[in-house]
Amino acid sequence: MRIGILGTGNMAEALGGQWARAGHEILVGGRSAERAAALAGRIGARAGTLKEAARFGEAVLLALPHDTVLDVLGGAGDLGDRILIDCTNAIGPGLLLTTGPGPGAARRIAAATGARVVKAFNHVTPTVWSRTPPVFADGPLTVPLCGDDADALAAVAGLAKDMGCDPLVAGPLARADLLEATTAFLIGFWHAGRDPRTMLPPPAALGG
Ligand SMILES: NC(=O)c1ccc[n+]([C@@H]2O[C@H](COP(=O)([O-])OP(=O)(O)OC[C@H]3O[C@@H](n4cnc5c(N)ncnc54)[C@H](OP(=O)(O)O)[C@@H]3O)[C@@H](O)[C@H]2O)c1
Structure with missing residues (x-):
């Protein structure tokens, strides 16, 4: 698959590296030509601008701060046929969502672009994704995916499998709001040095 990677930071390197190793054709786009070329060199990809990467990819990874995504995509033309993989976390002070009470990050991107957005890969760190x-x-790590387009979900599930993960389609894009909030909640545990799995009993203990 042709994959455009927007961003040259930690998530871009972790996920782009996995997909390049799996044989996908990757174009890394960054606002710094040097950083894009350096990352492309490290993972075995080509480098270009953010706009070029957005146009290149059948699937496009949004490895950018959430509040920059719409500006960056604004110059990329019609994205209606693209799969946008939204790994962003719109989390601000107090580990609260900066998207507030309205639609979450992924739904805002879908509404603004008309693209087929799949929320995925946002719930753990690049250190995990690069294993x-x-x-x-x-x-294998379960990768929850939320989206409204069956083909896009299947494509992103395939990318998760290519990395050795176990994809789980967790519902439509409306449920991405919950995945985003869950991630903010989990980060609170991890920052406190606590393992969030300790609040979960084995499923068989839940009763009726
Ligand atoms: N780190 C995590 O643990 C983690 C886990 C899951 C999801 N995420 C999410 O993944 C996304 C990327 O995180 P990351 O850890 O990869 O961050 P990062 O290492 O700081 O990389 C961010 C990238 O975004 C670019 N960027 C920043 N502002 C920009 C702008 N205005 N226009 C264009 N490019 C801009 C940066 O470019 P420059 O290098 O030029 O500054 C850099 O390439 C974020 O939304 C984050 O919430 C992060």
Whole structure:
């Protein structure tokens, strides 16, 4: 698959590196030509501008701060046929969502672009995504995906499998709001040095 990576930071490197190793054709786009070329060199991809990467990809990873995404995509033309993979976390002070009470990050991007947005890869760190593979004692890492387009979900599920992860379609894009909020909640545990899994009993213990 042709994948455009928007951004040259940690998420871009972790996910772009995995997909390049899996044989996908990657174009890294950054606002700094040097940083885009350097990342492309490290992962075995081509480099270009943000606009070029957005136009190149059948799928486009938004590895940018959430509040920059719409400005960056604004210059990229019609994205109606693109799969936008939204890994952004719109989290501000107090670990609260900066998107407030309205639609969440992914839904705002979908509404503004008309693209097929899939929320994915936002719930853990680049350190995890760069593991080869992201498999732990309990097995492959589950990657929750939310989106409204079945083909786009299947394509992103394939990208998660290519990395050695276990994709889980977790519902329509409306549920991306919950995944975004859950991530902010989880980060609170991790910042406090606590393991959020300790609040979850085994499923069999839940009763009826
Ligand atoms: N780090 C995590 O643990 C983590 C986990 C899951 C999801 N995420 C999400 O993934 C996204 C990327 O995070 P990251 O950790 O990769 O961040 P990062 O390492 O700081 O990289 C951010 C990238 O965005 C670019 N950028 C910043 N402002 C821009 C602007 N106005 N226009 C164009 N490009 C701009 C930066 O370019 P320059 O290098 O030129 O500054 C850099 O390439 C964020 O939305 C974040 O919430 C992060």
